[in-house]
Amino acid sequence: MDKIDRIFQLHALFRSRRSAIPVAELLETLECSKATLHRSLNLLRDYLHAPLEFDEQAGGYRYSSLARAYELPGLWFSAAELQALVVLQRLLGEAGRGLLERQLAPLARRIEELTSHKRLNLSEACSRLRFPALAARPPGPDFERAVAATLQRRQLALHYHARGTDQHSDRVVSPQRIVHYREAWYLDGWDEGKSQLRTFSLDRVSSAVVLAAAARDLTEAELDAHYASAFGIFGGSPDKTARLRFSAERARWVADERWHPQQRSQHLPDGSYELEIPYRDPRELVMEILRHGPHVRVIAPESLAAEVRQQLARTLALYAAG
Numbered sequence: 001m002d003k004i005d006r007i008f009q010l011h012a013l014f015r016s017r018r019s020a021i022p023v024a025e026l027l028e029t030l031e032c033s034k035a036t037l038h039r040s041l042n043l044l045r046d047y048l049h050a051p052l053e054f055d056e057q058a059g060g061y062r063y064s065s066l067a068r069a070y071e072l073p074g075l076w077f078s079a080a081e082l083q084a085l086v087v088l089q090r091l092l093g094e095a096g097r098g099l100l101e102r103q104l105a106p107l108a109r110r111i112e113e114l115t116s117h118k119r120l121n122l123s124e125a126c127s128r129l130r131f132p133a134l135a136a137r138p139p140g141p142d143f144e145r146a147v148a149a150t151l152q153r154r155q156l157a158l159h160y161h162a163r164g165t166d167q168h169s170d171r172v173v174s175p176q177r178i179v180h181y182r183e184a185w186y187l188d189g190w191d192e193g194k195s196q197l198r199t200f201s202l203d204r205v206s207s208a209v210v211l212a213a214a215a216r217d218l219t220e221a222e223l224d225a226h227y228a229s230a231f232g233i234f235g236g237s238p239d240k241t242a243r244l245r246f247s248a249e250r251a252r253w254v255a256d257e258r259w260h261p262q263q264r265s266q267h268l269p270d271g272s273y274e275l276e277i278p279y280r281d282p283r284e285l286v287m288e289i290l291r292h293g294p295h296v297r298v299i300a301p302e303s304l305a306a307e308v309r310q311q312l313a314r315t316l317a318l319y320a321a322g
Helices: 003-016 023-030 034-047 079-094 101-115 143-152 220-227 248-254 283-291 302-320
Strands: 052-055 060-063 154-161 168-181 184-191 196-201 205-214 240-246 264-267 273-279 296-300
Touching: 003 023, 003 034, 003 060, 023 034, 023 060, 034 052, 079 101, 143 154, 143 168, 143 184, 143 205, 168 196, 168 220, 196 220, 240 248, 240 302, 248 273, 283 302, 296 302
Parallel strands: none
Antiparallel strands: 052 060, 154 168, 154 205, 168 184, 184 196, 240 273, 240 296, 264 273
């Protein structure tokens, strides 16, 4: 009997009996060890929120008399677990005949067994659950070398074509992290020539060579201080705070979104919504603001408001000229 069937059998037992079922009887019925029984009971109570209680006098467990209507949930997975399961199954199916085929095959079979389990109703998960990629960018021709250098802690020599400036340059980088962000792949690394942390879009790397020199190691705290403290992918310590005011209509969407871990927000009496976000580089933030069109206004700082006005003026001029 597997874990899932054991949970269903426990549930059926507790639903059929009002009195507590002694531990010895549960062990005999389920034909399992005491440790396995307690793991199953803890899962039933803590994860599936069953109204399980222990009766010391009877030396057993039962469902609370105040919760006789309890039923096991139809779906046992959180949103994150369900997405990971389906995406992993799809990726394993698309992996093809690669170097790790033999090593991945047992994992693929186990996931297939899980999704086809009669108790979980996941047989149609791959066809019914969709995770479309919007404006996805390919990882680039040297993705594997960038990952190899990052994992092997080696420096990476790369030729980079910056999208923003349209400039070509040769860099030597100590790679720190590979980041998948908004359907694109990035390399966070220490630029040895500029002596600073930079973020490189991997689809803009036209060539990469893994060097023999050891990569410089930065601590997790240093990396988080640079990349996670300000809004967006560009990183850097925040030196400004954006204050955005959304219309009452758009507030119904934006108030449920998390733009930054340190964001502050408030609902105003007229139904509008104010959001404060720490940032350094305005480029990505401006794009987010423009996405909301007439439903958002930059209250502060003036430099950010001026950049948004300039972008809107250029857009208006483009259409006026047509």
